[in-house]
Amino acid sequence: MPSGSVPRINLRTLILLFALLAILATLLNDLYATYRIQRETLVHNSLEANRAYAAKVALTIGQSLGEDLARLAYSARIIGEDFRLEAHRGAEARRLAEQDDSFNTVIVADAQGRIVSSYPTSLSVNGQTLRSKVPLEERRAMISPAFSSLVGNLIVFASQPIWSPEGEYLGLVGGTIYLHKDNALNEIISKHFQQDSSYVYLVDGERHLLFHPDPNRIGEQVGKNPAIDAVLRGESGASPIRSSTGRDMLAGYAAVPHSGWGVISQQPLSVPLDTLCNLMLQVVIGIIPMSLLGLMLLWWAASHISRPLSQLAEYAGQRASEEGIRKVRAWYAEAWSIRRAMIIGALLTQERIGKLNRQALSDPLTGLGNRRVMESALNDWHLLGKPYAVVSMDIDHFKRVNDKYGHAVGDKVLQAFATLLGQNCRDGDLACRVGGEEFILLLPQTSLAAAAEVAERIRRSLEMTPIPPAGQITLSLGVSHCGAEQADPSKVLDQADHLLYQAKQAGRNRVMAEV
Template sequence: MTTRPRPKLNLRILILIFVLLSAIATLANSFWVTFKIQKQELIENALDVNEAYAARIAVSVEQVLNSDLDKLRYGAVVIGKSFDDKSLLAEEAERLFEQDASFNSVLVADAAGTIIASAPGSLHLDGKTLQHKEPLSLRAPKISNAFRSISGHLVVFITQPVFDAKGTYLGLIGGSVRLEQSNTLQALMDTNVRKDGAHVYLVDSARRVLYHSDPEQIGNVVGKDWVVDAALSQGAGTLQAMDEKGVEMLAGFAKVSSSGWGVISQQPLGNIQAVLRHTMAKVAQGIAPLALFGIMLIWWLGARISAPLSRLADCAKRLDTPDSYERISAIPARYFESWQIRRALLLGATLLQEKIGKLNQQAQTDVLTGLANRRAMQDILSRWYDADKAFAVVSMDIDHFKRVNDTFGHGVGDETLRAIAELMQQNSRVNDLPCRVGGEEFVLLLPNSSLQAATDVAERLRASIEAADIYMVGHITVSLGVALWRPGGDSVSAVLERADQLLYQAKQSGRNRVVVQPS
C-alpha cells in the first residue's frame, strides 16, 4: 500500500493563504469600485466645466459682435442722411476705425459694391469693388464667415445696410476684423487661454478656425470632427469624442447665435487619467499600512482559529456589500482571538462603507457650494415624477455675475457663489432641496408645494439676497422663474425648461424679480 507524501502546508499556513487571498480580493474590489466612481466623477466634472467655459465665452463673443453691429448701425444712420457727402463718409469711417480696437478697417460701399470711403487710408481701398457681396443683396445686418480680403488678409466682415430717410437702399458700412491681427475679439479670446493640453477655439459655420491657442491653426478648415459638428448643429452641450488627430477629448461647446459660430472648450482624456492615477496612488498608500497590520494579525491568530475562521474569511471577500456588517456580527466569537478578528473585519466593513458612502455623496454634491449638483437634482426629480408627487421648481440666476469675476477675480466670485448657497439654505424649508446646476445658475426644488407657496419662497429668497452685504462685492441681485408640476403633467425636462424660460423673462424685464408661470 503506497503512502502519500506528507503535505508540506499546515493548517496555519493554509488558513493564512486563504485569508490573504480573501483580503486581497476584497481590497482589489474596493480599489476598483473607488477607481470607477472617481473616474466617472472626474470625467463628468471636466465635461461640465468645459461646457460652462464654452457657454461663458460664447456669451462674451455674442456681446462683442452685437456691440460691433450697434456701432455700425449708428454709423449707417449718420451717413444715410448725407450719403453724397464724401467728406462725411470718410470722417465717419475714420471715426469708427479710431474709436476702439473693434475693427482693423472700416469702409463704405455704394449699392453697386464700389468702395467710396475707407479707413485707414493706407489700405488704398477707395474705388475698388467689394469682394464679399452677399451683404449687398441681403440688405440686412450681416456677420460673415472668414475669407481673404482685397488686401489679402483673413478677415471677418461685419456690415450694416445704409438707407436714406425715404427707405431707399444706398449701400453698406462695414468693419473688418483681421483674424491674424490684434483686435477686441482677439483680446477677448486671449483671456481664455488654458493649460496642460486643454484649449479653447472658435470656428465659423464653414468650419474655418477663427481663433486657436496655436496661431498656426487660425484659418484652417477643420475636417471630420464630432465636437465641431455638434457645436455648429446642436448649440450647447458636452461630448466625449476623438478629435481630428485621433486624441480622445472631453469637450464642452456652445453656439454664438448671431453669427452661427461655434465655441469649443476641450481637454484630453489623458489629463483626467493622470489625475486619477495620482489619486489612486495616494489611496493605495493609505490602505497599505492597514493591510500590513491585518496580515500580521492574521498570521498570529492563524494557529488558534477554528471553525469561525471560514465564515469570517467568506465575509472578508464581501466587505463592500451592504449587509456585510450584519453577516459578520452574526458569527459567534467563543474566544478572544475569534472576537478580535471579527472586530477587525467589522471595523474594515464600517470604514469601507463610509468611504463608499462619502464617494456617493461627493458624486451628488457640488464641490464649491456644498449644494446638491445637477445629478442629484435629476435623481430626486425622477423619483418625485415616478411617485406622482407634485413639486415646484425655482430657477435662479445671479444678475451680472460676470462683472463680479471681471472686477474682483474668480476667487471673490467663488465666495459670492458660496454666500448665495448659504442664503438659499437659510431661506429653504426643511424638505426643500437647493441645487447648483452650473456657473451662477441655481435651482430650488419644493416638494408638495403650491404655486403661491413657491412664489412666496422665491420672493423671500430674492429679497434676502438683495439685502445681503457680500464681502468685497457688496449688494447683488438675482432673477428667478417659478414653475409648478402636478401629477399627469409634462415631463421633468419640460418643467425645468419652463422655469428657465420664466427666468429669462425676469432677465428681459429688468432683472431682480420673480416671474411665475400662469396659474
C-alpha cells in the same frame, strides 16, 4: 491505511492564502470601484466646466458682436443721411474705426459692392469690389465666415446695410476683424484662458478656426469633429470626443449668437486621468501601512488558529502519549473536541498495548514472568554490571500429579506454587515460569549465601504446605551467583540448572548451591 502522499500544504498556509485572496479581491474591488466613481466624477466635472466655460465665452463673444453690429448700424444711419458726400463717409468710417479696437479696418461700399470709403486710408482699397456679394444681396446685418481679404489678411467681416432716409438701399458699412492681429475677439478668449490645460477655440460656419491657442492654426479648416458638428447645428452641450488630431478630449461647446460661429472649450482626457492615477497612487501608498499591519495580524491569527491542530496532527503522527496531547492548548471548540478524541484514543491504545505487553511477557497460567522477561532482566543487569543470584527450581515428580489427579490439578499445583513463590520473595526479585514445572527466581544484589537461604525457605515452605488434593509437593533447587566478574548470563543460568540437576540426582527435595 490511507492511500496517497501527504499533502504539502498546511492549515496555516491555507488560512493565509484564502484570507489573502479575500483581502486582495476586496482591495482590488474597492480600488476599482473608487477608480470608476472618481473617473466618472472627474470626467463629468471636466465636461461640465468646459460646457459652462464655452457657454460663457460664446455669450461674451455674442454680446461683443452684437455691440459691433449696433455700432455699425449707428454708423450706417449716419452715412445714409449723406451717402454721396465722400468726406462725410470717410469721417464716419474713421470715427468708427478709432472709437475702440473692435475693428481693424472699416470700409463703406455702394450698392454694387464697390468700395467707396475705407479707414485706415493706407489700405488703398477704394474702387475695388467686395469679394462676397452675399451681404449686398441679403441687405441685413451680417457677420461673415473667415476669408482672405483683398490685401491678403485673414479676416471676418461684420456689416450693416445703409439705407437712405427715403428707404433706398445705398450699400453697406463693414468692419473687419483681422484674425492674426490683436482684436476684441481674441482679447475676450485670451482673457478667459483657463489654466488647467483646457483650451478654447472658435470656429465659423465653414469650420475655419477663428481663434486657436496655436496661432499657426488660425484660418485652418477643421475636419470631422462631433463637437463642431453639434455647435454648427446651433446646439450647446458637452461630450467626450475624438479631436480632429485624433486625441480623446472632454469638450464643452456653445453656439455664438448673431454669427453662426461656435466656441469649443476642451481638455485632453489624459489630464483628469493622470490626476486620477496620482490620486489612486496616493490611496495605494496610504493603505500600505495598514495593509502591512493587517498582514501581520493575519499571520498571527493564522498561526494562532492552526497551532493546536498542527500540534495535534504532529502528535497523531508520532502516536504520542496522552500527557503530550494534553499539553496542546486547544482554545476553540473543534480543536478541543479533536484533542479529547485523541486523548481517549491514546488512553485506549495505551491500555491495549499494556494488556498485550502483559500477555506477551507473563505466563498466562501463573501470572509470573516468562522466559523473555527473565532474559531481558538478566541482560539489563549484565549491561549495568549488577550482581545477582539465580535459583533454578523444578517440582519433583510432577508427572505423577498429572497422572494421578489430572492435568487440572497439576495446573492448580503450579498456580499454588507460584503464589507461594511470591510470598517468599522481596519486591525487587523476579519470579518466572520457564517451562512446564520449571521456575527461575532472579535475586538482584543478592549474595550466594542469601540466595541459598531464600531457596531453602521456598523449599521448606512448599514441603510444609500441602496442596489439596495432591497433598505434599516437593521441589529441587539449584543456586548460582554472578558477582563483580560479570559472567555471561547464560552461563550463570546453566550453572543453576546444573546444580538443580545435581539436586534431583541427589534424591530431590533439596537445595544445591555453588561452592
